[in-house]
Amino acid sequence: MTEHSFIRSVHKKLHPDVYRWKIHDTYTGGVPDSYYMGPAGALFVEYKFIKTLPKRESTVLRTCLSPLQIAWLNRAKESTPDVALVIGNAQRGVIICDDFGVPITKAYFNEHSLPVKDIAGWISRTALGGDNEQSTPKGSRE
Numbered sequence: 001m002t003e004h005s006f007i008r009s010v011h012k013k014l015h016p017d018v019y020r021w022k023i024h025d026t027y028t029g030g031v032p033d034s035y036y037m038g039p040a041g042a043l044f045v046e047y048k049f050i051k052t053l054p055k056r057e058s059t060v061l062r063t064c065l066s067p068l069q070i071a072w073l074n075r076a077k078e079s080t081p082d083v084a085l086v087i088g089n090a091q092r093g094v095i096i097c098d099d100f101g102v103p104i105t106k107a108y109f110n111e112h113s114l115p116v117k118d119i120a121g122w123i124s125r126t127a128l129g130g131d132n133e134q135s136t137p138k139g140s141r142e
Contacts (some may be wrong), residue, residue, distance in 0.1 A: 003049035006088045006116075007033060010047075013120035018127045030072035032083065038127030043079030046073060046100075050089045051103070052111075057107035063087055065100065071101040082126060091116050 001009075011020055014036070021035040048063040065085070067077040076083040077098065085096040087104060093114040094104065114122075 001049070001051070001090060002045055003033075003088075005094070006049045007047050009091070010086075010093075010118050010120050010123070013117045015120075015124035015128055030066065030068035032069075032072070032076075034059050035081075036123050036127045037081075038124075038129070040129030041126055042080060043123060043126050044073075044076060044083045045136050046083075048087045049086065050087060053089055053109065057105065057110070059083050060103040061087065061106065061109060063104070070101045076090050086119060088116075088119075089113070093119050095119060095122060 002124055007022065011034075013020070014020060015038075017038060019037040019038075023031055023033060023035060031115045032044040034045045034047065036043045036045065046065070049063050050063070054061070073083050073085060078098075082097075084099050087094045087096065087109065089109070089114060092115055094109055096102075096104070098106050
């Protein structure tokens with residue numbers, strides 16, 4: 001699995017009424033990977049995919065999040081729409097809604113990761129509203 005296929009797996013599980021845009025901007029650095037929109041709100045998400053988790057629980061995951069991406073996410077956090085960072089591996093991921101540059105360990109990932117369907121559910125609720133409209137899912141950091 002690659003980052004592209006991980007994003008595609010999230011998109012397949014989104015509610016059909018969620019507008020999704022897989023952003024590919026070669027001219028502007030730091031722009032997140034995807035944009036989602038619905039009647040209740042909008043959300044930018046930067047995805048990072050970890051192909052193989054490290055062996056030690058204390059090892060920090062290498063997300064290769066660039067300083068420009070961190071700056072973009074932090075600047076966007078101060079306004080609307082919402083922003084998030086999703087760090088994925090196989091069929092699970094962690095949603096980060098704040099402190100985008102803070103290191104994530106394997107132990108944190110294992111304890112707080114969610115199945116892809118729950119990540120897609122959170123994105124759908126953020127865009128469409130409903131129960132826990134913009135609530136951060138259990139296990140994510142906000």
